[in-house]
Amino acid sequence: MTLTLEQLDTDEALRAAVELPWRTVVWDDPVNLMTYVSYVFRSYFGLPRAEAERLMLLVHTEGRAIVATGNREAMERHAQAMHGYGLQATVERAEP
Known part of the structure; x- marks a missing residue:
């Protein structure tokens, strides 16, 4: 089977x-x-108190904080877990 350059480019883009x-x-x-949000970050993600409070303050002052980065399935599990704690969370693609 011979692949065209277009197919190779498409395969490469999909893989990336x-x-x-x-x-x-x-x-x-x-x-x-805020104390509850910090508690959730410490208990669920196992973060040290200082890091959990830093992220909580980002949520409070900036309106959002990135709490985890990884493959899509894991990030969706984290978002679902945050919903279980009553927090609003979404999953987004990281910029290259």
């Missing part, structure tokens, strides 16, 4: 897109206390 990391983003909301 699949390999790009994804990230889980937690969004600010008017419901959860």
